[in-house]
Amino acid sequence: MLIERNPQKFRRPSTTARRRWAWVLYIVCALTLVPSLFIHPHSEFGFAEIPGFHALLAFVTGCVLVLVAIVVRRIIIRPEDYYEHRT
Amino acid sequence: MLPVWLNNPGLLLILAGCVIPILPYRLRMAVLLGAPIAGLAWLWQIPLGTTTQISLLEYTLTPLRVDGLAFTFGVIFNVAAFLSGLYMWHTHSRLEPAAALIYAGSALGAVLAGDLITLFMFWEVTAIASALLLVIRGLRDAMIVARRYLLVQIASGLFLMGGAAIYIHATGDLAFGHLGLDAPGSWLILLAFGIKAAFPLLHNWLQDAYPSASATGTVVLSAFTTKMAIYALARGYAGTDLLVPIGAVMTIFPIIYAMLANDLRRVLSYSLNVQLGFMVVAVGIGTELAINGAAAHAVTHILYKALLFMTIGAVLRQTGHVRATELGGLARQMPWTAAFCVIGAASISAFPLMAGFVSKSLILAAVAHEHWAGIWVTLSAASAGALLYVGIKIPYFAFFAPNDQIECEEPPRNMQIAMGLTAAACILLGLVPSLLYSILPYPVDYNPYTASHIVTQLQLLAFSALAFWLAWRAGLYPRPKRAVHLDTDWVYRMLLPRFGYVAERLYHASLNKLGGGLGSLAQTGMARLRLRYDARGVMSRTWSTGWMVLWVAILLVVYLVMYY
Numbered sequence: 001m002l003i004e005r006n007p008q009k010f011r012r013p014s015t016t017a018r019r020r021w022a023w024v025l026y027i028v029c030a031l032t033l034v035p036s037l038f039i040h041p042h043s044e045f046g047f048a049e050i051p052g053f054h055a056l057l058a059f060v061t062g063c064v065l066v067l068v069a070i071v072v073r074r075i076i077i078r079p080e081d082y083y084e085h086r087t
Numbered sequence: 088m089l090p091v092w093l094n095n096p097g098l099l100l101i102l103a104g105c106v107i108p109i110l111p112y113r114l115r116m117a118v119l120l121g122a123p124i125a126g127l128a129w130l131w132q133i134p135l136g137t138t139t140q141i142s143l144l145e146y147t148l149t150p151l152r153v154d155g156l157a158f159t160f161g162v163i164f165n166v167a168a169f170l171s172g173l174y175m176w177h178t179h180s181r182l183e184p185a186a187a188l189i190y191a192g193s194a195l196g197a198v199l200a201g202d203l204i205t206l207f208m209f210w211e212v213t214a215i216a217s218a219l220l221l222v223i224r225g226l227r228d229a230m231i232v233a234r235r236y237l238l239v240q241i242a243s244g245l246f247l248m249g250g251a252a253i254y255i256h257a258t259g260d261l262a263f264g265h266l267g268l269d270a271p272g273s274w275l276i277l278l279a280f281g282i283k284a285a286f287p288l289l290h291n292w293l294q295d296a297y298p299s300a301s302a303t304g305t306v307v308l309s310a311f312t313t314k315m316a317i318y319a320l321a322r323g324y325a326g327t328d329l330l331v332p333i334g335a336v337m338t339i340f341p342i343i344y345a346m347l348a349n350d351l352r353r354v355l356s357y358s359l360n361v362q363l364g365f366m367v368v369a370v371g372i373g374t375e376l377a378i379n380g381a382a383a384h385a386v387t388h389i390l391y392k393a394l395l396f397m398t399i400g401a402v403l404r405q406t407g408h409v410r411a412t413e414l415g416g417l418a419r420q421m422p423w424t425a426a427f428c429v430i431g432a433a434s435i436s437a438f439p440l441m442a443g444f445v446s447k448s449l450i451l452a453a454v455a456h457e458h459w460a461g462i463w464v465t466l467s468a469a470s471a472g473a474l475l476y477v478g479i480k481i482p483y484f485a486f487f488a489p490n491d492q493i494e495c496e497e498p499p500r501n502m503q504i505a506m507g508l509t510a511a512a513c514i515l516l517g518l519v520p521s522l523l524y525s526i527l528p529y530p531v532d533y534n535p536y537t538a539s540h541i542v543t544q545l546q547l548l549a550f551s552a553l554a555f556w557l558a559w560r561a562g563l564y565p566r567p568k569r570a571v572h573l574d575t576d577w578v579y580r581m582l583l584p585r586f587g588y589v590a591e592r593l594y595h596a597s598l599n600k601l602g603g604g605l606g607s608l609a610q611t612g613m614a615r616l617r618l619r620y621d622a623r624g625v626m627s628r629t630w631s632t633g634w635m636v637l638w639v640a641i642l643l644v645v646y647l648v649m650y651y
Contacts, residue, residue, distance in 0.1 A: 022556060022560075025553060032550075035538070035542045039538050039542055043455065045458075045460050047460075048455075054471075054543040054550075055550040056550075057464065057467055057468060057471060058468075058471035058546065058548070058549075058550035058551040058554065059550040059551070059554050061472055061551065061554070062553075062555060062558065063554050063558065065346065065475060065476075066554070066564055067563070068343055069347055073565055076572050077347075077572055077573075078570060079570060079571065080569045083571065083580055083581070
């Protein structure tokens with residue numbers, strides 16, 4: 001149910017909080033890279049044994065998916081009542 | 088001693104579902120929860136390798152066949168029926184628990200069926216019972232969706248019937264074992280399975296129907312139909328190379344739709360499709376490790392997907408909203424539901440210590456073992472993408488997005504218990520994978536918790552979160568919009584009706600033209616006929632008998648002459 005604005009409830013986090021969480025994320029990302037300098041994964045594929053391969057794969061995938069989604073949305077988006085106005 | 092045809096845990100659930108509507112509330116709920124427990128206990132004590140047979144006309148049916156593969160799916164179907172029953176404990180509807188149990192029982196029966204005819208019968212019952220789950224809601228939109236859904240499901244059943252008829256006619260063998268693509272009628276059967284497994288371009292019934300069911304109904308729907316199809320594929324088409332690229336496509340393209348969709352249950356439906364892709368790839372590879380992976384992934388996937396549908400269903404029930412544009416900020420008001428949702432999201436993203444991790448890695452190991460490098464990269468990318476389209480998206484938009492407009496409280500206790508049990512199962516299977524591996528079709532010699540595997544998985548997750556964050560901050564990540572995103576249902580919701588409309592117009596126009604033409608033709612024709620045959624026409628003059636005799640004589644003479 002919709003109510004009047006209630007300051008107790010969930011609001012947009014402050015900029016400093018956002019920045020702090022972003023730093024946490026960057027540090028976690030860096031930390032996951034550290035062990036791959038010492039541990040050599042035994043993969044069936046040579047390319048998967050490069051240190052940081054999975055990190056690169058995930059990052060590139062994420063970026064590509066977002067970009068493709070932007071383009072695809074332009075093509076396939078229709079108004080909300082699209083199917084209600086059929087001939 | 089039971090008659091042979093009754094000796095089947097699936098029929099137990101179906102019969103329980105049939106008596107439910109006439110029982111009072113408490114007894115109804117006892118049956119709803121008791122039947123899956125009894126079914127599970129029954130299934131558990133049947134020794135592997137058991138089959139029962141009955142003869143019908145000149146055929147020998149195998150209504151019950153319990154082997155490793157059937158056992159895995161049978162166990163998880165019973166567990167899913169129990170959890171979804173608990174989740175719908177608070178509903179006072181008589182039909183919904185009945186439809187849910189009949190649906191679960193027929194899916195169980197299909198998994199335990201040893202021949203194509205029994206499989207077909209249960210296959211059709213799942214279609215009807217699941218459509219009933221959509222119809223029960225009684226909304227006009229849901230009715231329309233249910234009609235579309237039923238058409239697709241029945242089409243799948245017809246293809247199965249046609250394929251099975253060709254196969255049985257050609258081989259004289261009813262048994263549902265490995266078919267492969269060379270068997271007679273097997274393309275039709277593959278099409279039937281492919282529709283229910285939501286192959287690319289055949290998939291859209293799923294995202295059309297699942298978001299339209301009730302909050303409780305979607306949880307039931309998400310568990311059975313598609314996994315029954317995965318079972319059937321694993322039984323009939325294990326090791327069919329064609330399935331590998333099909334599955335790989337399935338793991339990628341629904342991601343885009345899941346990122347764009349606004350309705351959170353639609354997001355989950357698309358992500359369900361992605362997870363099915365993993366299983367289809369594993370079935371296509373077909374080694375023992377891969378089939379184990381497909382079965383294990385079906386088990387964990389049923390659990391965490393049901394958990395996610397349960398949390399979003401709880402949100403829908405408590406707030407009346409399910410679209411990302413209207414939701415947000417519920418974490419403080421529904422802390423337990425939010426926590427369960429995060430566990431489900433972590434499971435589907437394959438965080439270490441969660442259920443998704445131990446099953447998805449089986450599939451990836453099987454793919455790597457058979458040296459499908461491109462497919463392996465695709466699946467790794469898809470599992471990295473999971474964080475983007477569901478792992479972050481679902482919890483964020485439902486529980487953590489800034490929104491102070493909604494006031495609500497936690498869902499009923501039974502919903503919380505159901506979610507809690509499912510979440511506990513997700514964590515338990517993640518912590519103790521041997522529990523999961525012990526019910527798989529083949530013996531498992533695999534340890535997901537190696538240092539390098541954990542590290543690479545954490546890299547995958549951290550960096551896809553980083554990509555998400557950077558895209559979000561740059562304003563590139565597609566924000567939810569109240570809009571329709573076209574999918575293949577456009578063909579039968581827009582294109583075909585339009586064709587129908589144009590055809591109808593053409594028909595009417597041509598009828599007018601043609602009708603006019605025919606009319607004038609008829610008039611001239613009648614005028615000609617009148618000229619000859621009406622009261623003053625040539626043919627209706629009264630002639631004297633003598634003239635007639637003369638003419639007959641002349642004709643006879645002519646015949647005679649012609650004979651000579």
